[in-house]
Structures are given as structure tokens and as C-alpha cells.
């Protein structure tokens with residue numbers, strides 16, 4: 001099972017089952033001794049100064065408390081099952097869990113202390129196993145199905161969705177089936193998990209390299225070449241790692257070298273992983289079959305917006321038809337470009353801004369503080385919010401800032417967020433949004449304050465030079481901040497549905513929508529200033545940038561359609577000829 005408690009842009013988290021087994025939580029829980037100085041009623045009581053022993057003790061305490069709550073629900077007499085003693089009790093236990101969990105599993109990504117990070121990783125492992133254990137509680141599942149059969153009235157739409165979802169999730173784990181079938185499902189998933197790990201391990205350990213002469217690597221920078229190892233005959237060794245693959249594919253003039261690279265890259269571990277893949281397809285089909293689904297794709301899609309494989313297939317076909325003319329136009333353009341480039345080869349200066357100049361020039365216009373100011377301005381205006389920095393906030397590192405977001409009209413505090421934007425020793429190296437406390441209703445009917453963190457790896461300011469962002473980093477900033485706002489603005493009853501805990505194929509929608517601001521002139525002007533003379537981005541650069549967005553959009557999306565179709569084709573069959 002895959003545990004998925006943060007949103008990571010553009011990076012796949014490996015796991016055999018794509019259904020996020022969302023973590024549940026605890027409240028009323030006593031924080032460990034050192035955290036007691038803060039009153040329990042405080043809206044953001046998250047502590048980031050737990051010692052490894054505190055983390056271990058809290059993890060044990062948390063699991064004991066949640067287990068006790070599940071035991072209570074699981075021992076309710078079948079005939080006296082009620083909304084109060086099952087559904088609401090479960091919602092409260094899950095809220096309890098969700099509010100206490102992240103002080104334990106988040107420090108592994110950001111804490112300056114190595115010992116604390118290790119304790120947090122350890123806690124994460126234990127809690128992940130615990131998640132699986134409580135998700136398999138047949139006693140609790142039986143009481144939920146009994147409640148569902150009673151068709152309780154007076155359920156709010158969200159409570160009804162919660163009940164239906166819990167029963168569906170239980171069935172997806174086979175809890176309604178016989179012990180023998182459950183065991184077989186477990187065995188099958190264990191195999192799937194082992195094979196998936198092996199598949200990835202093979203890719204990680206692959207050390208294939210290609211050998212090229214200097215001439216064959218024409219177009220690549222000297223600094224790239226000087227970083228390469230050499231073979232005995234003096235030629236260059238190029239590996240299939242991204243830092244070699246991408247520059248070669250983007251800059252090498254020699255089409256034959258690019259062809260060799262592309263072929264080798266997409267043939268990594270071909271023999272051994274093809275066998276694994278084909279076995280995985282059969283195992284997934286078997287698990288789906290045991291659970292009563294016609295294929296693995298339908299199993300996965302059931303709890304997505306897309307619902308089933310035939311809808312996905314219709315969507316891909318329609319999308320393909322729409323994109324095809326765009327792709328054909330782009331291909332013509334690229335062919336013309338190639339022709340022109342060939343005839344232009346050898347000219348020392350072409351007198352224009354090329355695509356490969358753009359990142360370099362654009363890079364001088366996005367100082368981090370200016371971007372943050374512009375981004376805050378746009379989000380505040382758009383969402384009717386006011387952000388204020390919390391003075392002397394309790395944080396995990398001196399470079400982290402905490403902000404409070406209020407409804408501008410009513411003054412009500414709707415949530416808090418941390419910004420932790422620069423690299424540090426041992427810190428998570430990508431950009432991501434972490435939900436830290438859910439924004440749902442507590443047992444007292446009051447809304448809990450949602451808290452989220454945006455973590456990034458933007459270049460640190462240096463003496464005389466501010467932190468300058470590339471345009472794609474500005475886009476990432478908007479994207480992840482969109483997830484932060486999604487966490488903060490949601491108003492729900494159940495922790496299970498708070499913030500970004502939505503259908504997997506919806507979770508990126510708000511962020512992707514909000515990303516559009518970085519492709520419009522007005523917001524770009526608001527967010528930029530040349531770091532030396534303060535001048536705005538010149539119009540011709542903005543035009544180029546905006547034009548570059550749609551370049552290749554047809555071909556790139558057609559590629560996504562192909563990937564989607566391959567995936568669907570593999571997972572709607574019992575076995576597949578992957579070739």
C-alpha cells in the first residue's frame with residue numbers, strides 16, 4: 001500500500017496500489033512532556049522541538065489511543081450500532097490521528113537534527129504499518145456496513161459520503177470476503193509490492209553508459225564534456241542518468257547521437273523488467289478479480305472522478321482527435337526549424353533571442369522576495385484573504401516563517417502556513433506542500449485551524465545577489481502555493497475529506513488552475529523587477545515567454561495520450577504483450 005500524505009509536484013511516489021491509504025489521526029492526545037507548555041486549546045499547537053525520545057513515545061502513545069478508539073467501535077453490539085457510536089466516533093478518532101501525526105512524520109523532511117530526522121523516519125514506518133493494520137479492521141467494517149443497511153436519516157451529505165466511502169474502502173480491501181480470499185489477496189499484494197520494488201531497484205542500479213567522440217557530442221558545453229569520464233580510447237562516457245540524458249537530448253547537434261541515447265534510455269533493464277512488468281499485470285488482474293472487479297483499471301478508477309476504463313478511453317480518444325491537428329502543425333514548424341538551423345549552422349551570431357537564451361535572461365527578473373510579494377498579492381486579492389507573518393513563531397529552523405491567513409471581510413483566521421524555501425543540509429530537496437493539521441470540525445462542532453507547509457529548494461541569496469528564480473520555479477511556487485491554499489480554504493466536517501484529500505484525479509486541478517497566473521503579462525509584471533536596476537521585464541521577453549508556453553503543447557500532450565493509452569491497455573487485460 002502506498003501512503004500519500006503530501007503533494008509532490010511532478011514526482012512519482014512508488015507503490016503498488018495507487019489508492020492512497022490515507023492516514024488517520026488523533027486529538028485530545030497528550031503531547032509529549034516538552035510540548036505541554038502550550039495550551040491544548042490553541043489553534044496551532046504543532047511543536048517542532050520534539051527530541052527523538054519524545055517522537056518515539058508520542059508514536060507509541062498515538063497508536064495506543066487510536067487503537068483504543070477502534071476497539072471501542074469494534075465492540076459495539078451489532079443491534080445498537082448508531083451514527084454516534086460508529087460514524088462520528090470514527091470521524092473523531094481520525095481527526096485525533098490527523099492532528100497528531102505530522103509533528104511525528106514531517107520532521108524527517110525538514111528538521112536540522114539528523115537524530116530527529118531518523119526518529120521521524122522510523123515513526124513514519126511504524127505509523128505506515130499501523131495504517132494498514134487499522135484499515136483492515138473487520139470488526140469496525142462490519143459495524144459500518146450494519147449502519148449503512150439501517151439507512152440512517154438526518155445524515156448530512158458529507159456524513160453520507162463519509163459512510164459510503166468507508167464501506168467502499170473496506171470492500172476494496174476485501175473485508176467483506178472470506179478469510180481464505182482475504183489471505184490470497186494479501187499474498188498477491190505482497191508479491192506485487194516486492195516486484196515493484198525490484199523493478200525500481202533495477203532502474204536505480206542500472207549503470208549502462210554510451211561512448212561518444214567529441215565530434216559526436218557537438219553542441220554540448222565544454223563544462224559538460226569536462227565533467228564526463230573517459231573510456232580507454234579517450235572517447236567520452238555518457239551515462240543514462242538525467243544530468244547526462246537531458247542535456248544531450250536538448251543540445252547535441254548530432255542526430256545519430258540523440259537517436260542512440262533515446263534508444264538506450266528507453267531500453268533500460270528491458271529484459272529483466274519486461275518479465276517483471278508482465279508478471280505484475282497478471283497479479284494486478286488477479287487481485288482485481290478476487291475483489292470482484294473486471295480489471296485493475298476499473299478497480300483504480302472506481303474512486304476517481306473518471307469512474308471507469310470506458311470513460312477514460314472515450315476521453316483519451318476525444319483528446320487525441322482534438323490534439324492531432326495541433327500536433328501536425330507543430331511538426332511542420334519543427335521540420336522547418338530544423339531545415340533553417342541546418343542552413344544557418346556556422347553563423348557566429350544570429351542576432352535574436354533563442355529558446356535556449358530565454359531561461360538565462362528571464363532568470364534575472366525574478367528575485368524571490370519580489371515573487372513572494374507579487375504571489376501573495378495575487379492570492380490575497382483573488383481569494384479575499386489577508387496574510388500576516390506571525391511574530392516570534394515557533395518553527396523548526398530560523399529560516400522558516402509562519403503566516404496567518406484571515407478572511408479579509410470578517411477578520412476570521414482561516415488557517416496558517418509555513419514557508420521553508422531554501423536548501424539545507426539534510427532537508428527535502430524538492431518543492432512540495434505538506435498538510436500538517438486538517439481543517440475540519442472537531443467533536444465540539446468548531447472548525448479546526450488548518451495548517452500547511454510549503455517546502456522548496458530555491459537558491460539561497462548570496463552576498464550582492466538575491467535569490468533569483470527561473471520562470472519554471474516561479475511556476476512551481478504558484479503551483480505548490482495553490483495546494484497550500486487548497487489546504488487552508490477547505491471547509492469540511494470529516495478530516496478524511498479535508499484540504500487536498502480529494503479524488504486523486506482532482507487533486508491537481510486547483511493548483512493547475514492557479515498556475516495560469518505565471519503565464520499572463522499583468523501578474524508577471526507585478527512579480528518581477530530586474531534585480532540590479534529594478535526595471536520591469538521588457539515586453540519582448542514577456543511575449544517570448546508566453547509564446548513558449550504553447551510551443552509543442554500538441555505534441556507534448558499527444559505523448560501523454562500515448563502513455564495513458566498504454567497504461568489503460570495494460571491494466572484492462574489479464575495479461576499483456578508489452579512489446
Ligand SMILES: *[C@@H]1O[C@H](CO)[C@@H](O)[C@H](O)[C@H]1NC(C)=O
Nearest residue numbers: 298306307308309310311312
Ligand atoms: C462508466 O461510467 C459511466 C458514467 O458513470 C457510465 O455511464 C457507464 O455505464 C460506465 N461504463 C461501464 C462499462 O461501467
Ligand SMILES: *[C@@H]1O[C@H](CO)[C@@H](O)[C@H](O)[C@H]1NC(C)=O
Nearest residue numbers: 423428429430457458459460
Ligand atoms: C537543491 O538545492 C541544492 C543547492 O542548490 C542542490 O545541490 C540540489 O541538487 C537541489 N536538489 C534537487 C533535488 O534539485
Ligand SMILES: [Zn+2]
Nearest residue numbers: 007009508511
Ligand atoms: Zn501538485
